[in-house]
Amino acid sequence: MITTMAGTVKVYEEVLKEIKNYIHNNHLSPGDKLPSERELAEELTAGRSSVREALRAMELLGLIETRRGEGTFLRSYRPFHTVELLSTFILQESTTKKDLLVSKKIIEKEATKLAFSKFEQEHITQLESILNQEVDAQQRHYLFFMSIFGHAENYLLQKIWQLMEEFSNAIGVNLYDNGFYYRLLQVLKNREYSKIESVFANY
Amino acid sequence: MITTMAGTVKVYEEVLKEIKNYIHNNHLSPGDKLPSERELAEELTAGRSSVREALRAMELLGLIETRRGEGTFLRSYRPFHTVELLSTFILQESTTKKDLLVSKKIIEKEATKLAFSKFEQEHITQLESILNQEVDAQQRHYLFFMSIFGHAENYLLQKIWQLMEEFSNAIGVNLYDNGFYYRLLQVLKNREYSKIESVFANY
DNA sequence: CAGCTTCACTGGTCTGACCACTCGCTACTA
DNA sequence: TAGTAGCGAGTGGTCAGACCAGTGAAGCTG
Structure with a gap:
């Protein structure tokens, strides 16, 4: 019996998709605020750490900006950060x-x-x-x-x-x-x- | 006295840099194995969650591949799935x-x-x-x-x-x-x- | 009313606990 | 002896909870 369960989708990937949907459904624009990490976790029935993994990845990609004490904000996307980071590895x-x-x-x-x-x-x-x-x-x-x-x-x-x-x-x-x-x-x-x-x- | 401490670097960013250095210093090539999350956490004096945030971000970028039960592996860069994700966000x-x-x-x-x-x-x-x-x-x-x-x-x-x-x-x-x-x-x-x-x- | 304090809320981080999975070693079986 | 079943250590995946550190607004004080 070979299952190997390679098909299991990681929670943080699912969260990522949900956040994407949230942004789309609510017509959020750059500068708009996302729900807090705790809210998202509860809403999506996930742990806060999983939500954070998704958000951190998004932040690294330059898709969002987080401000301690204030919240997480959508940000106008600029490939620069990504290109910059990736270039580092490539270099x-x-x-x-x-x-x-x-x-x-x-x-x-x-x-x-x-x-x-x-x-x-x-x-x-x-x-x-x-x-x-x-x-x-x-x-x-x-x-x-x-x-x-x-x-x-x-x-x-x-x-x-x-x-x-x-x-x-x-x-x-x-x-x-x-x-x-x-x-x-x-x-x-x-x-x-x-x-x-x-x-x-x-x- | 205004400090605001905007200069605080996030741990996961620091971890990211360290992993980058590790890869470079040890001349790792695609396919090579990275230390386990627990090892990295101890080595860098950081929590495992912070290490994971860095690794998840790298994974999303397609820089590493993780296999449950086995470990985390460096991977030859392929931007494909990253770009797909980004494209939906790109303004x-x-x-x-x-x-x-x-x-x-x-x-x-x-x-x-x-x-x-x-x-x-x-x-x-x-x-x-x-x-x-x-x-x-x-x-x-x-x-x-x-x-x-x-x-x-x-x-x-x-x-x-x-x-x-x-x-x-x-x-x-x-x-x-x-x-x-x-x-x-x-x-x-x-x-x-x-x-x-x-x-x-x-x- | 101006200025200060307090407090609820938000992100940042760590710890410890499980689960699911892989792999190699051991011990049991044929 | 050879083969195999299975145990256990190690690894990623996930969660809950705790605490710290900023922010901002409500509320108190003068």
């Missing part, structure tokens, strides 16, 4: 340093291109002042591209880049020399979009 | 969606460029046969670029792309039309590296 999996550096450079290059049309004189000045700051190379690189991301208007790409930046700092690689930043700045000043590729291509 | 914020699509396109474009030098006739043929398959647009897009990633030799970028692809499928957007693939194929056939940008630029 740890991929042992190849080269993959990381190549990918990071691609993002930096494309972010520059995204930001290009929005660049004005004051932004150029801002970038210049960053380069003149008395900070170490890592810090300067970070500030320089964060400023660029400020105009690229792609939060997702920025998050991924920040993560990659952290990892490459941990690895301790310095991809660019001083000349790079000034060459890139020059290209931006002269508004030569087509030359952005070539500035990066040399590294 | 299609235009900016978020746009970020995702723009980022995905960038990666697809750059992957194509990375793969360019390695393309040979047989690869072109492979891409053509994918386009001729009787599958839906999503599936075809996936296969097409997975084939390209096969030559791009950047596993990290590929992983990130797969993740984005899952998300955009969940959102249900179809960025490219049929002509796109053939135009791209044509460019690859003629070995016109510089035209890759423009093929993507029109979408």
